[in-house]
Amino acid sequence: MKYLVCNFKNKFVKEEIIKYKNQINEIEAKKVKLVLIPSLPFLAYFDGSNYELGAQDITSFIDKTITGEVTGEQLKSIGVNYVLVGHSERRIYKNEINIDFINKINNAIENEINIIYCIGETLNDKENGNTYMVLEKQISEVLNNVELKNIIIAYEPVWAIGTGVTPEIKEIKETIQFIKDIVEEKYDTNFLVLYGGSINKDNIESINSIKNLDGFLIGSSSLNINQVKEILLEIVK
Ligand code: PGA
Numbered sequence: 590m591k592y593l594v595c596n597f598k599n600k601f602v603k604e605e606i607i608k609y610k611n612q613i614n615e616i617e618a619k620k621v622k623l624v625l626i627p628s629l630p631f632l633a634y635f636d637g638s639n640y641e642l643g644a645q646d647i648t649s650f651i652d653k654t655i656t657g658e659v660t661g662e663q664l665k666s667i668g669v670n671y672v673l674v675g676h677s678e679r680r681i682y683k684n685e686i687n688i689d690f691i692n693k694i695n696n697a698i699e700n701e702i703n704i705i706y707c708i709g710e711t712l713n714d715k716e717n718g719n720t721y722m723v724l725e726k727q728i729s730e731v732l733n734n735v736e737l738k739n740i741i742i743a744y745e746p747v748w749a750i751g752t753g754v755t756p757e758i759k760e761i762k763e764t765i766q767f768i769k770d771i772v773e774e775k776y777d778t779n780f781l782v783l784y785g786g787s788i789n790k791d792n793i794e795s796i797n798s799i800k801n802l803d804g805f806l807i808g809s810s811s812l813n814i815n816q817v818k819e820i821l822l823e824i825v826k
Contacts, residue, residue: 591797591824592741592783592804594624594643594705595811596673606631612814613637620825622804624671625811629659633667643671643705646679649692661700672697675707675731677747687730694735703739705783705806706731708768712748720764725771732776741781742768743806749786751809755796756786762799769801790819797823 601609606627613625614637625635626643635642648658664672674693679685690706697704708727710720724744732740744764749755756764765782772780785806788796796805805824810816 590620590622591802592622592624592781592806593618593817593821593824594626594671594743594783594785594804594806595817596626596643596645596676596785596806596808597628597811598645598678598808599628600812601627601631603631606634609814610634610637613640613817616814616818616821618821621821623821626671626673632664632669641670642668643673644669644702645673645676647672647674647693647696647702649685649689649696651692651696661696661702665700665702669702671703671705673705673707673743675727677707677709677745677750681747687734690731691734694731694740698736698738701739703741705741705743707743707745707785707806709745709747709750709786715746715748721767724764724768728768728771729775732772737776737778741783741803742772743783743785744768745785745806751787753787755788755792758795758799761796762801765799765801788820790816790823793820793823797826 618639623640624643625640626645644664648660675690694704708724710723714723761784768782781803783804783806784802788805788807789810
């Protein structure tokens with residue numbers, strides 16, 4: 590069953606979230622694993638049975654009392670089963686680095702929360718032919734240091750996020766395979782691998798044709814319920 594992970598980022602206010610929740614609770618999401626990731630204050634609003642809940646963040650601190658942080662235990666207590674770690678926006682704007690990702694992953698594992706670990710090259714990396722090297726580094730520097738449990742990888746080229754530009758289908762397919770091969774080679778295991786970056790109702794058909802892909806991570810398209818419906822229909826076709 591393929592994943593559709595909806596990352597609302599810092600969008601929606603209370604009234605919008607309530608409207609969205611009422612609409613999404615009505616949607617049929619059979620044969621797809623739908624995961625909704627609203628901002629932390631809105632997590633507890635979602636009570637439908639046709640999706641699972643994810644959080645955009647989890648504390649990187651271990652056993653510390655810290656204002657403003659959210660623990661894995663807290664997330665689990667409101668039914669959160671997934672957490673995003675390593676999203677490029679957090680790498681860029683919050684200066685998060687490998688040790689943060691390692692600690693966050695450990696906190697999630699300890700609370701039986703699945704991790705969606707995001708990796709991806711910048712445009713500069715790509716133009717310099719460094720994509721595979723960067724991805725391998727992002728994988729090994731973090732995954733060498735955690736228990737390999739409950740981890741899904743999301744391949745999200747930084748230059749494709751929120752830009753309307755996506756890699757060629759062939760490129761996505763090859764990169765997904767590279768990631769799967771690396772994980773198998775290094776850790777003798779398999780992870781599900783998702784693609785994210787400017788997916789919408791118009792390009793989902795071709796992206797969904799990629800055989801080795803286990804699902805999709807959508808940002809801006811997830812804010813529009815009609816797009817979500819169309820994307821869901823395409824995935825189960
Ligand atoms: P986008 O965002 O779909 O708006 O490109 C994807 C993401 O950041 O996960």
